Amino acid sequence: MALSKHSSIVIIGAGTFGISTAFHLAKRDYTNIICIDRHPWPSPDSAGYDLNKIIRTEYEEELYTELALEALRAWRQPMWDGIFHETGRITTTSGDPEAAKNLKESYENLQRAGAAASIEFVEGKKQIVKFCPQLAGASGLDEWKGLWNSEAGWAHARKALEKMASESEKMGVRFVSGPEGTMTGLELDATNMLLGIRVASGDIIKADRYILSTGAASPGLLPDILSTQLWSKCWTLAHIELTDEEIEQWKGIPVVDNMELGFTFEPDPETKLMKICNAFPGYQCRQGEYTDPETGKKTIFSVPRYASDHPEDGIPAEAAEGIERFIAAVMPQFSGRPLIQARVCWCTDSPDSHYLIDRHPQHPSLLLATGDSGHAFKMLPIIGNYIADALEGSEQGLKKEWRYGGRKEVRNVTRPGTEVKDLRSVLGIQDVGDMSKL
Template sequence: MREEEHPQTSSMDSSTNRDNSILIIGSGTFGISTAFHLAKRGYSNIRCIDKHGYPSPDSAGYDLNKIIRTEYDEPLYAQMALGAIQAWRDPLWKYVFHETGWLVTTCGDKHASEHLRQSYENLKNNNQISGIDFVETPEDLIRHVPQLRHARDISNWKGLWNKQAGWVHAHDALKLLAQEAEKLGVEFISGPDGTMTSLQVSDRKLTGIKVASGKILEASQYILCTGAASPALLPELSPHLWSKCWTLAHIELTEDEAKEYRNMPVVDNHELGFFFEPDSKTRWIKICNATQGYQSRTTTGPDGKPYSVPRYASDHPKDGIPKEAEDAIRKFIEAVLPQFSDRPLLGARICWCTDTADQHFLISRHDKYPELLLGTGDSGHGFKFLPTIGSYIADALEGNERGMRKEWQLREREWKKDVTRPGDVVKDLSDVGLGDE
């Protein structure tokens, strides 16, 4: 696989000799991508640990599919997304990446409308507006997504059609890249030997990672890529991260119904949710409702303030999703797929991410332990960068400017709303019927 170009703008840190040992904690999107890119650069002693075998079912990327898009109102991620979609076109991904295009709309929310306008301007500034249309009428919508002819009322939907977008089979993509990393010599460790419990610190120096088996895993350099589990593993990060979950479910189509929806673009409406074409194996359509997300089991951090600890489906497989989320998904189905409104919801579950205050990633050296590099804070938009994000984290490890952006540093950030998520309230799962035992 071709690695995105990365100018070497500063010399490599002496601690990142390619023969030195590197321990990556977490085998999700950031962890697997980092392991691959480091191995590709010639690092010969890489271990990647996780409670689970790869890809970790606790990872946000452990999913049927994820949206691949290039629209961002933030110029940095617009450029990164354009690089990522180019990487997705590499032959390595030909069986998992589907460039179907996508339709992203709003029913009139002013913040969402401004987000789309600025996203368009960023693509225009990068000379990437070929294949993009503004959609303002039902006729426009149905022209790009004929399957929307079944919708009950889309008269107030307005937004963008972008041909340069689509979706990827997320679980399979993670597995594929982990296998490529293994071929390059990366060792993946799971079970008690791979389950981090805490840091081993001696004389204020990080000397290892404690795992559930009682062992201490030592390395020259450590990279924390633990996603939503990050503030629970390192509570000192809790002022900087807030772990949230989102809800999803599926409906199953018949063979004939699946044919009609095959190769359909991704459809996203800011106020209602989004859905994909059916999976070729299961004929399942994944549907996500639009929400600010949920938190769980808030705990007091070292700063005296609460933080959210994930309630993973792997530990609570019977949880499902809150009744209000189920109702929202059914409302979306009734609006855009009314002929399937009586179908049972299958595989309903929650998916965990961890937000930073400003939606910028957290890729930075730990402020107390320089041996520890943080690679987390996906903020719900990290998976599309699976082919490339590890190259940025590898650059940060090597001290190269490309991976050491000021936006990603561990610092105080002002918390602000993500305008791509409707609503203003983040409820606790225990208040909506989950996690109160």
């Protein structure tokens, strides 16, 4: 059936990709849009359900440099007043040659895009403190070198998702949560034709078009095609609490990001919390299992162990130590403070860090929109426009870099280290079994 403005469209997942897509489809006057998720919007399982997310333009890939510059222009629109904070960003390495190469390529891409005027090279404590005087007491900055970019900053991620979802609802998008909104699989007929989306209530949701934007949950929902194409991983974050005086002192600092240690943001005056993330290659949770019915080949893959289901998990001790190392190097005056609201944040990586936005290889009415690879949220204001293009069959959204299959592994140097441990193992959870050795 040809797509029309009255076609029924079901978006699965109320996170960054899903909410942005709902918003942009509604802006295009589509009148029959449902967005489902097991949680009310915005989904707490989404990587975007967070206090801060970095908004940056530095990419070693030209495609994402252009997209990030487009997104930055969108973030500056009145819709995002009070949500986007253009504080600037200091991005550095402590000496990793691959990280230094990444920063150099990012700068050159911005040069080619005519957007390098906002960039300055920084090296050592003196130059870094020039852009962030609050780091004057730091003891670990002398080995840092990298880029200062005034055209960067951060967004209050949860508020941004709430804003876009609320605007989508006003335009007629219907959000469904609970068992009625929890996808469990595809409903197929005897000829393998897609009939609808099965949900936990036992119902089947039928539509003219479907968009799967389920982030880290995607491999588990479509294991036949995604368990070998995407890798769900989580990263860790925590916060420290500041006094009113400290909040005033640290107000407006740039994002401080060291590719080997981690990053932090200015404190949030509402909660008095300052978010800090350590840098490492992520954790996995290899509890997913799929057996090909034709070949009998078994695939063991990572599936999310969401903080919403396991709030008691917190973060592994080694991750807390990584966050404490960052504090000791960058903000030693805060050393020893309790880490508050520590949790994991799930994303799903593609082999080459490109998004996966393409039609399902067997079901043309189902569009895949996932594979965020840890750099999707900054595109929130615009990514739904590209997904809407893909739904309409436009090459603007069906980019060759985003196609399903045929990806070659490319190391993401923004994630130091190579060993991706099993989350359950480092938490000391006993149900790991032999899967952690695979």
